[in-house]
Amino acid sequence: MDLFVAIFTGTVIAATPLIFAALGELVVEKSGVLNLGIEGMMLVGAAFAFWAVVAGLPMPLAILAGALAGAAASLLFGVLALTFLTNQYAAGLALAIFGSGVSAFLGRNFGSEPIDGLKPLAIPLLSDIPVLGPLLFRYDPLVYLAILSFVAIAWFLSRTKGGLILRTIGESPEIAHAIGYPVVKIRYWAVLFGGLMAGLGGAYLSVAYTPLWVENMTAGKGWIALALVVFATWRAYRVLLGAWLFGGMTILQLQGQALGLAVPSELLSALPYLATIVVLVIISQNRQMLAEHFPASLAKPFRPTV
Amino acid sequence: MRDVTRREFLRYSGAGGVALGVGGLPGLAAAEEKLKIGVVYVSPIAEIGWTKQHSLGVEAIKAELGDKVEITVLDNIFMPQDAERVFRELAASGNKLIFGTSFSHGTPMQKVAPRFPETAFEHCSGIVHLANLGTFEAKYYEGTFVAGAAAGHMTKTGKIGFIGGFPIPDIVGPANALLLGAQSVKPEITCNAIFLNSWFDPGKEKEAANTLVSQGCDVICSMTDTPTGVQVAGEKGAWSIGYASDMSKFGSGKHLTAFMLDWSRDYVGAAKAVAAGTWKPEVRWDGLAAGVVKMAPYNEAIPADVREKLKQLETDIGSGKVHPYTGELKDQDGNVKVAAGSVLSDPDIRGMNWFVQGMIGNLG
Numbered sequence: 001m002d003l004f005v006a007i008f009t010g011t012v013i014a015a016t017p018l019i020f021a022a023l024g025e026l027v028v029e030k031s032g033v034l035n036l037g038i039e040g041m042m043l044v045g046a047a048f049a050f051w052a053v054v055a056g057l058p059m060p061l062a063i064l065a066g067a068l069a070g071a072a073a074s075l076l077f078g079v080l081a082l083t084f085l086t087n088q089y090a091a092g093l094a095l096a097i098f099g100s101g102v103s104a105f106l107g108r109n110f111g112s113e114p115i116d117g118l119k120p121l122a123i124p125l126l127s128d129i130p131v132l133g134p135l136l137f138r139y140d141p142l143v144y145l146a147i148l149s150f151v152a153i154a155w156f157l158s159r160t161k162g163g164l165i166l167r168t169i170g171e172s173p174e175i176a177h178a179i180g181y182p183v184v185k186i187r188y189w190a191v192l193f194g195g196l197m198a199g200l201g202g203a204y205l206s207v208a209y210t211p212l213w214v215e216n217m218t219a220g221k222g223w224i225a226l227a228l229v230v231f232a233t234w235r236a237y238r239v240l241l242g243a244w245l246f247g248g249m250t251i252l253q254l255q256g257q258a259l260g261l262a263v264p265s266e267l268l269s270a271l272p273y274l275a276t277i278v279v280l281v282i283i284s285q286n287r288q289m290l291a292e293h294f295p296a297s298l299a300k301p302f303r304p305t306v
Numbered sequence: 307m308r309d310v311t312r313r314e315f316l317r318y319s320g321a322g323g324v325a326l327g328v329g330g331l332p333g334l335a336a337a338e339e340k341l342k343i344g345v346v347y348v349s350p351i352a353e354i355g356w357t358k359q360h361s362l363g364v365e366a367i368k369a370e371l372g373d374k375v376e377i378t379v380l381d382n383i384f385m386p387q388d389a390e391r392v393f394r395e396l397a398a399s400g401n402k403l404i405f406g407t408s409f410s411h412g413t414p415m416q417k418v419a420p421r422f423p424e425t426a427f428e429h430c431s432g433i434v435h436l437a438n439l440g441t442f443e444a445k446y447y448e449g450t451f452v453a454g455a456a457a458g459h460m461t462k463t464g465k466i467g468f469i470g471g472f473p474i475p476d477i478v479g480p481a482n483a484l485l486l487g488a489q490s491v492k493p494e495i496t497c498n499a500i501f502l503n504s505w506f507d508p509g510k511e512k513e514a515a516n517t518l519v520s521q522g523c524d525v526i527c528s529m530t531d532t533p534t535g536v537q538v539a540g541e542k543g544a545w546s547i548g549y550a551s552d553m554s555k556f557g558s559g560k561h562l563t564a565f566m567l568d569w570s571r572d573y574v575g576a577a578k579a580v581a582a583g584t585w586k587p588e589v590r591w592d593g594l595a596a597g598v599v600k601m602a603p604y605n606e607a608i609p610a611d612v613r614e615k616l617k618q619l620e621t622d623i624g625s626g627k628v629h630p631y632t633g634e635l636k637d638q639d640g641n642v643k644v645a646a647g648s649v650l651s652d653p654d655i656r657g658m659n660w661f662v663q664g665m666i667g668n669l670g
Contacts, residue, residue, distance in 0.1 A: 002520065003521070006517070006520030010513055010517070014509065114533075114555050210508040210534050210537070212508070212533060212534065216506070217509075219507040219509060219510070251513055251517065254500055254513050255521070257517075257667060258498040258499070258518055258521050258666070261668060262668055264668060264669070265500075265501040265503060269504075
């Protein structure tokens with residue numbers, strides 16, 4: 001049972017930075033914009049949040065600083081892609097490289113500082129329930145925030161007028177513009193929100209998940225978040241499931257290795273990726289499912305003509 | 307030391323990524339008699355870890371030879387194709403001694419070295435030697451054996467955990483020695499091993515440490531380039547063993563010791579030899595005796611008499627009285643690999659691709 005608890009909680013925690021970043025990107029892509037720079041925004045968020053903690057800011061403010069730094073980084077992409085209508089792939093990649101460089105530069109001076117990471121909440125009574133307590137009620141606040149933001153984003157996208165407008169812009173910015181919606185402005189907000197969430201995911205890494213700063217500490221999580229959005233065929237709940245599947249496979253392969261399973265560790269390490277590919281293949285069997293929620297104008301630049 | 311500002315500027319502005327090389331640098335009017343030395347790091351110079359220990363070697367050259375040398379340092383050069391360009395540029399711009407600090411620098415160095423026969427190349431953790439390419443490497447296993455003995459004294463569960471980058475001999479060997487050191491205290495101890503199959507992934511390293519703790523390991527040895535393993539072990543109340551640098555400040559008081567690397571002897575030795583014109587390509591492979599491997603201060607929680615024993619063990623390994631791989635050694639399936647009374651030969655140590663009995667893990 002202890003082992004099950006370890007695997008379950010490990011999965012939930014490992015999935016948290018992916019959930020933040022991928023949900024943010026989902027909103028961006030739903031507005032018809034493709035921002036490939038998640039990795040860079042996460043790194044900037046991670047560096048700023050860590051920096052804020054070292055500078056003595058209280059934890060909630062430090063996390064906010066990380067999120068805002070991610071948003072600020074995304075603004076760079078926004079200006080390039082939305083105002084100057086540069087190629088979104090190129091602008092996103094530039095942001096990924098830029099963010100990695102900027103965060104490395106910022107991090108030069110505080111690399112050796114150990115900090116006290118974000119502490120788990122000990123919810124009175126609930127966290128003491130046998131089994132269920134450690135399974136559900138002993139995470140740090142950001143884990144719950146990730147779940148809450150999933151609920152909020154899923155609800156926003158499918159049940160609110162704002163979500164409908166956002167999706168319309170992602171489907172056909174021309175029509176949205178003709179009806180009178182400020183397409184570029186709304187896309188800016190979506191991009192900023194994506195940056196905020198990526199920054200939050202990065203902050204989670206540097207102040208909660210592994211409370212330290214090392215250069216390029218995201219180790220590719222931004223790219224996985226990007227892939228998760230495709231994997232989820234642009235549905236919020238599938239983003240959540242995908243993040244858990246990926247996190248779970250990572251934990252399981254490590255448990256398998258430590259138990260001495262008669263499988264080479266290289267193969268076990270590839271498991272999360274293999275599982276992802278298998279699911280993608282299954283999804284691709286169903287064309288309709290793939291196309292249903294795909295934002296038709298994704299990555300196409302839009303300039304209001306009138 | 308000369309700062310390569312243009313390259314750094316480009317890197318941090320994100321325009322160029324790594325390895326733009328030094329070709330476009332304005333030639334500095336160096337005084338004729340100065341010995342020009344080039345050093346290529348595989349990662350940025352962090353405050354701890356692999357590259358930090360190499361930077362201490364460079365510092366040692368500066369301390370020893372002062373303004374007789376001019377050192378050019380390039381960091382974060384990992385990909386072999388980038389490295390080849392960088393090595394060629396360094397050699398072409400008149401550096402007489404060039405250090406490569408990672409296994410991945412090997413192939414490019416072997417390609418570049420023959421074209422610059424007047425230049426001395428030194429490769430850390432290399433295996434191939436040429437007329438002007440020498441290598442230096444540490445006997446990590448001596449350090450892990452001592453650390454393992456410390457773990458053997460402190461473990462309550464009789465299970466220790468090991469986290470490594472890749473299942474290669476340079477990491478499998480030290481993992482074995484860790485367990486053998488622990489078994490020298492209590493023969494029934496076992497060791498669970500996890501390989502991240504990545505040189506660098508703090509998140510995965512955290513999960514690996516968590517996994518080992520959840521499976522009952524109460525000492526975690528992390529042979530990776532971040533303090534994550536030490537940090538997680540400390541949070542979970544398990545003892546930890548650091549690698550490359552002293553990582554005690556990350557260990558919440560649970561850092562038993564670390565097997566540290568000190569390359570200053572290799573760096574200063576090569577620089578002096580080149581300056582004196584006596585440099586020859588050598589195969590240097592040293593451990594505790596030469597001080598290339600050093601143990602970090604032992605945790606005060608280890609009983610004083612045990613700490614004395616560990617220090618004695620360091621001396622005995624250094625003098626050759628104790629050899630970590632002394633028979634009888636069996637592999638995981640119980641086959642005798644080293645007969646009682648003999649020790650594993652040096653080539654066999656450097657090619658170790660099997661786990662000793664008591665290791666739990668699979669090498670495929």
